[in-house]
Amino acid sequence: MIPVAFDYQRVSSVDEALGLLATHGDEAKLLAGGHSLLPLMKLRLAVPSVLVDVGRLHDLSYVRDAGDHVAIGALTRHRDLETSELLAAQVPILAHVAGQVGDPQVRHRGTIGGSLAHGDPASDLPAVVLALGGTLVARGPGGERTIEARSFFEGFLQTALGPDELLTEIRVPKATIVGAAAVRNGTTGVALVNMGSTPLRASATEAALAAGASIGDAAAVAAEGTEPSGDLNASPDFRRHLATVLVRRALEEAAS
């Protein structure tokens, strides 16, 4: 499978990338590790006329302690999250989940920023950043802005990023955790993958837990308010059932 021909521009700075995005608008796509975009281009489901390769902006590859949160450069690869000692100590769920993405070859190329900006509801990292109550930092022609993870995912492969913006950093609160649930300051965040057109917070479960419900009762309402689609892999009913089982297991793991 061969992508449609495109113009390729490799940039060496964020400003250069923003300049090209300003010139080409939504004809251009940003290329990081390419493990979400290139498969779509090979299937010709994505046909950008310009690819702006930000993959060598090494300044945007880092994991830093920023006091109450950990700051992660958008171009940090899954492999670097998986092996980060800082993440293992401060946000272990993120290191754990990064180590579950795809396979080693994919983790050597794929980046957290690319995964979030792609906005696939079936991806793991968007759900974790959502459960953690993370914040995303984007740069555009008007400067820098921050976007709460809960406002970032707008629809299937749709995010709050404008066509002229570049995701530069992901900020996640320090959180003890495990499984698919994040526990912070005594509150529990639970996010669901593949239960709608975006990653979702299991808000009924979160509310039940806040009201003192048992893990079993809270997990039983995990699929409330969701509208998962059916496909070759699973029917909507099966997905709703699975959500209750997996959330229960995640909460049990988090509590142990």
Add this chain to the structure above:
Amino acid sequence: MRVRLSVNGASQEHEVEPRLLLVHYLREVVGLTGTNVGCDTSSCGACTVLMDGESIKSCTVLAVQADGTEITTIEGMAQDGAMHPIQEAFREHHALQCGYCTPGMVMAAASLLKEHADLTEAEVREGLEGNLCRCTGYHNIVKAVLAAAGDREALV
């Protein structure tokens, strides 16, 4: 666009279309056909090569993204006519049936062994999750990688 890179230690320089995939560059431009195209969707791992020492799936990387890197393919594993210890272990343990997945398996194993000091059988199985063998010959593949892992002196 012009790309300059090292493939198995030899400098390469070619004018390529930006949409050319690395696997096609290696097979059709450089002429190294040991790297196979399997699923062409980054699932099966047949096209695995090393980029700067790390395993990647060359069907999902553009040749222009490999500009300036060091690529190692299965043809670069044997040195001075002697097979690499991982290749020797594959032969010793009969870790191939039809052989189509083998180049990718060997390259994935090379990266895995470089990244992990000690490997259990479970870790080898998990570490090769990106490589599929349609002959289902996993048992001997895992045995071969464990054997190579146990003979780390020879791996250098």
